[in-house]
Amino acid sequence: MSSSTKRELGSNEEESELRRGPWTLEEDSLLIHYIACHGEGRWNMLAKSAELKRTGKSCRLRWLNYLKPDIKRGNLTPQEQLLILELHSKWGNRWSKIARHLPGRTDNEIKNYWRTRVQKQARQLNIESGSRRFIDAVKCFWMPRLLQKMEQDSSLSSYSSMTHMNFSNSVEASTSSMSTTSNIPYLPSPTPPQEGFIDAANANHFSIMSGPINPSSDLDSFKLSQLLEISEQVTCPPNVFENNVYNNPIQDNWYANTNNYGMQGQNMEPLQVMESYDIPQFDFQTTGSDWILDNMGDTLWNMDAI
DNA sequence: AAGTGCCTCAACCGCATCAGC
DNA sequence: GGCTGATGCGGTTGAGGCACT
Incomplete structure (x- = not known):
């Protein structure tokens, strides 16, 4: 002792x-x-x-x-989840530092979230959490889908028109500088995409919060535009979106196995083939988003399940 | 209904840092 | 400079709840 x-x-x-x-x-x-x-x-x-x-x-x-009276109870909102993913990619396991940017959330809660949800996903993907590949997957799949969910939520709720306008404007602003034409997979959507809806471009082009959120603000009404506009950019590596996976038989094998990726703790065989790759060669252009829609739409990247 | 396994999260542990003496 | 107490942080554990058989 x-x-x-x-x-x-x-x-x-x-x-x-x-x-x-x-x-x-x-x-x-x-x-x-x-x-x-x-x-x-x-x-x-x-x-x-x-x-x-x-x-x-x-x-x-x-x-x-x-x-403590200002502790927030209940599930983390998509906004909060997105913030955690972004801040963790920036700072790593600095839980208390991350928690300071999420008013009402504790470092313990965020740490638990990361270990029980995020790391579980990494295990199921047979990706070492914290690895470059995992970070890429988070940035290129998870974050876009959280953003999409945020927008879905906002359009379903009585979000103020002003807030929505801000979001639309920020999307226009952020997409104007982008060159990629990849199509980010949508979650099965009950409503058709609307103006300002998350699209491939801004899904491939993130911002990271550079400073603390005003503690007095309510994250539930957190403006999406803030998330998209502030601070440094995170851009997915080009190969994540641009390589044609069907040129690679090993990758064919990997995609064939993605059906095994259940959201809730389904057992799956370790995917040996993945270990030969530093970064999964995700493709949205040539194959459309069918594979990820099929395999992740209702499973891995379904944020409702998270 | 009972047994089993899995998941979540509150709580604990060990260590580091800092301030005061 | 060394000791001690207070505090903070990140990692780990285990009780309880839940789903499934």
Whole structure:
């Protein structure tokens, strides 16, 4: 045991009194009440003063991850998921740093999301999460589909016309500088594409948030235009969209296997052929988007399932 | 209904850093 | 400079819930 751990635990006598495991309602209310009266910080002292048989660290964690009033509960929105993907591609496993850009979300929550959802997808694709190939897949497939879902949601809900106009404008602005003509696969859409709908061009051309979102803003009404306009660009490598996969029999094999990629933990054989490639040669032009629509539309990249 | 396996997420652990003495 | 306490961070664990058989 490290010296710091010994310090944290204190004497055996104290250690034996310490509670572990799930917090009870009584403990929660004690902590809430104490912080309401005295404020947060000085966690070890707080734990003693509030007569909580918990370590200061445990109190701090409980407060920051669960009890704090501005904690948002519930599933991550597509906007939040997109932000996480973008920020993680930028910063890696800097969970607390990423969390600072998602008001009301905790580093623990984001870390859990990444491990249980994103890394699971990587495993199912037989891609090492964090690898170049995985990052490319995230940027070129996952993000576009999140953007698409965001737009679908916004068009289905009573999104303000002003917000939608901003989004349309930003799409025009962002697409004007693009050269690719690839077709990003659409999710099966209940409604036909409309003006400003995510298209191939802007799916292939992302922006990354460069600064924190205004904490006072509500991410649920987060403007899509902000996401598309701000900061540095992430552009998919040309070969991701432009190579003709059908020239390659090994890739044929890989695509033939994509039917195995279920969204929810379906078992699948490891795809040995993929290991010979640094980056999957995704193709949208020559084969259309049929394969990805067939294989991912209702499975892997269906954000509803995420 | 019971058993089993999988998934999620709250909580814990170990370590690093910083400030005060 | 070394010690100690407080805090923060990222990785890991395991209880509980859920789906499936």
